[in-house]
Amino acid sequence: MFSRYLNEVFLSDFRLSSYDYLLDEDRIAQEPKTRRDHARLMVLDRSGGGVSHRNVFDLPAILRRGDLLVLNDTRVFPARLIGKKETGGRIEIFLLRDLGENLWEVLTRGKVSVGTRILLPGEGSCVVEEISGEGKRLVRFEVPRVLFDYLERYGTVPLPPYIHRNGDGVNADADRDRYQTVYAKRPGAVAAPTAGLHFTERLLARLRDAGMETAFVTLHVGYGTFKPVQVEDIRTHRMDSEWYTIGDETASMIHRARRENRRVIAVGTTTTRALESAVGEEGEVRAGTAKTDLFILPGYGFRAIDGLMTNFHLPRSTLLVLVSAFAGKERVDEAYREAIEKKYRFYSYGDAMLIL
DSSP: OGGGGGGGOOOGGGGGGOOOOOOOGGGBBBBBOOOOOGSEEEEEOTTTEEEEEEEGGGHHSSSSOOOOEEEEOEEEEOOOEEETTTTSEEEEEEEEOOOOOEEEEEEEEEEOOTTEEETTTTTTEEEEEOOOTTTEEEEEOOOOHHHHHHHHHBBBBBOOTTTTOOOTTTTTTHHHSSOOOTTTOEESSSSSOOOGGGOOOOHHHHHTTTTTTTEEEEEEOOOGGGOOOOOOOOOOOOOEEEEEOOOOEHHHHHHHHHTTOOEEEEEEEEHHHHHHBBBBSOOOBBBEEEOOOOOTTTBBOOOSSSSEEEOOTTOOOOOHHHHHHHHHHHHHHHHHHHHHHHHOBTTTSOEEEOOO
């Protein structure tokens, strides 16, 4: 794994505690901007370290003609269900991974054991078949329709815990719309690829009119992307695997951009991980479907991307580590300090950063 990493890295860059920072609660965005592309955009120059402050709608003026933006078209499905045991106890279910034939790996809140039947709305139910590691359960669903259709009717979007809702359902419809990219196509993610939340159909059209290209990959964002890092030496952390797909057209567009010395800009850390996972020995991005557990650390030699658009991430997270690996840890530390000083909004519904 570490053969793809360079040597010019300080040992402190591998310490989890060096990715910590303090953030006031009021800097954590609880609602998205009314207009998606009106989020603020910090533009960070990797080579010189300079920073400028724009808005996402300025992208056509910031990027170059010929730049290729690659976006993740995964679709968040309503992965949270509320049920009850036959004895009446409330159970919350968070669907994680489809294992086939209505068998799912899930997280549960509420005490269950093997054989427990959980009653669900709309005459649905599920039975716990196995207790697995890290608090996970394997449950088999019995629902009166295709499970994804059932979830669209009775499930709710599992927002990150730092987005607070009062549970009365007032925000449920709005979140179902706004915690989804406008180009989301393939259901399977339990969390949104948040850098893409800033794009509108009009902005995508303006980018194309300005001579930029767009292409899509699919990486179904799983729980592992946000799983807390529990070790101080981040080199020993292991990511959960996630499925990704890169189509022939996208691979060809990237190859052509590379051949013509045009920039490939990943929209989001999930897009970055998919593209970097698909790079072959000759340096080309290969089409196909596969699993990735790639954890990008400082010193990693990026081969697929030249730029990255991403949100401001939680401290001590694998996402912040990836961004630091791409832009340089000192630059990212300075950029985050400036973002806090200038009152940028952080995390999923927050503002964005463009690293070029």
